[in-house]
Amino acid sequence: MGKVRFVDLEINFADRELAMRVIEDWAERGTFPVQVVYGPEGCGKTAWLRESIELFRGRGGFDVIYVNPIDGFIRAELGGIADLRSRILSIAKDALTQEAWGGRVVWVIINIAREAIEARVSRLAIIVDDAFQVIGVDKAALYVKGLLGILEHPPAEYERVVTVVATSEGMSLREVGRHNWAEFKPMWNMSKEGFRQLYDQIPGSKPSLEETWRLTGGNPRMLEILYKARWNVDRVVEQLILEKAITKEFTTRWRRDLEATLNDPDHLWIEGGPGGELANELVERNLIVYGIPSRSPDLWIDQPPPERDSELGIGRYVAWQTPLHREAVKRVLRAT
Numbered sequence: 568m569g570k571v572r573f574v575d576l577e578i579n580f581a582d583r584e585l586a587m588r589v590i591e592d593w594a595e596r597g598t599f600p601v602q603v604v605y606g607p608e609g610c611g612k613t614a615w616l617r618e619s620i621e622l623f624r625g626r627g628g629f630d631v632i633y634v635n636p637i638d639g640f641i642r643a644e645l646g647g648i649a650d651l652r653s654r655i656l657s658i659a660k661d662a663l664t665q666e667a668w669g670g671r672v673v674w675v676i677i678n679i680a681r682e683a684i685e686a687r688v689s690r691l692a693i694i695v696d697d698a699f700q701v702i703g704v705d706k707a708a709l710y711v712k713g714l715l716g717i718l719e720h721p722p723a724e725y726e727r728v729v730t731v732v733a734t735s736e737g738m739s740l741r742e743v744g745r746h747n748w749a750e751f752k753p754m755w756n757m758s759k760e761g762f763r764q765l766y767d768q769i770p771g772s773k774p775s776l777e778e779t780w781r782l783t784g785g786n787p788r789m790l791e792i793l794y795k796a797r798w799n800v801d802r803v804v805e806q807l808i809l810e811k812a813i814t815k816e817f818t819t820r821w822r823r824d825l826e827a828t829l830n831d832p833d834h835l836w837i838e839g840g841p842g843g844e845l846a847n848e849l850v851e852r853n854l855i856v857y858g859i860p861s862r863s864p865d866l867w868i869d870q871p872p873p874e875r876d877s878e879l880g881i882g883r884y885v886a887w888q889t890p891l892h893r894e895a896v897k898r899v900l901r902a903t
């Protein structure tokens with residue numbers, strides 16, 4: 568089990584057993600087409616994918632290319648090919664100095680993956696984390712097509728290739744979804760039991776497990792932010808309001824529908840329809856997840872959210888990313 572950075576702590580990677588089983592399955596069978604993993608901001612996609620690197624390498628016998636263009640992190644485990652390894656290292660160095668590095672590097676990775684296959688890497692995992700934020704909505708689909716090209720038109724024979732893209736960026740998902748180039752795999756915040764394993768590792772005095780669950784809905788990033796703010800909920804909500812630009816102008820414009828959505832997020836599905844303007848605004852700000860599939864466990868990376876949970880703001884088709892996201896909107900709305 569790996570270690571995860573949690574503000575000033577180093578903690579154990581908690582739970583996500585089902586999600587690790589998905590990795591095992593991918594390692595055994597490869598993936599087709601490209602797997603696009605999406606879920607609320609901070610639900611734990613990156614922590615899980617970084618944890619998966621060792622599994623791919625160890626038991627899976629894979630070479631691995633992992634890149635996160637947002638935080639400028641590349642990891643290349645290309646055992647046999649010194650040349651590609653050193654090229655990746657030099658690209659990684661550029662991250663520190665070059666603007667727009669992220670936008671370029673994702674395209675470079677496609678070439679490097681092709682070269683690796685050409686150089687007879689037979690098991691290769693290509694993981695592009697936080698992929699679409701830097702690429703732009705319009706190019707997200709093209710990028711996925713580029714990754715699919717590695718699988719469909721490889722430069723040499725390969726045994727197994729896994730391509731995974733992770734994002735919390737809802738708008739580009741729609742763009743990618745219009746084609747059949749990817750399989751969409753939703754991931755949700757942590758299950759209550761998994762969340763407890765994380766909560767238990769936080770030292771010092773803290774609110775009860777129930778209280779933190781009610782606030783975060785199991786979202787580990789929100790727990791991290793609360794911990795960092797010394798459990799000052801007001802401060803965290805304030806921070807969210809600013810970050811998400813939840814202005815009075817915005818809440819006043821949508822007052823009636825927002826009230827209904829606070830009450831039941833499915834209001835947007837039933838009344839708003841796909842392409843509904845308010846739904847779009849809330850997806851763009853990463854406040855809601857829109858169009859949640861059935862809770863059939865095989866569709867999900869890990870445990871699905873409940874079918875409905877009005878306390879946590881989860882509806883059948885639409886959900887607030889966390890209760891704190893909902894609270895931020897509520898606070899601005901009620902103050903006007």
Ligand SMILES: Nc1ncnc2c1ncn2[C@@H]1O[C@H](COP(=O)(O)OP(=O)(O)OP(=O)(O)O)[C@@H](O)[C@H]1O
Pocket residue numbers: 571572573574578579580581582583607608609610611612613614615697734735765787788791
């Ligand atoms: N399984 C886990 N065990 C322990 N800590 C975790 C786990 N998952 C996530 N975390 C913690 O929660 C934080 C947020 O998780 P992470 O960055 O993986 O989310 P994300 O879904 O990738 O977010 P984003 O949507 O912003 O990319 C991490 O910094 C880590 O501290």
Ligand SMILES: [Mg+2]
Pocket residue numbers: 612613614696697
């Ligand atoms: Mg991430």
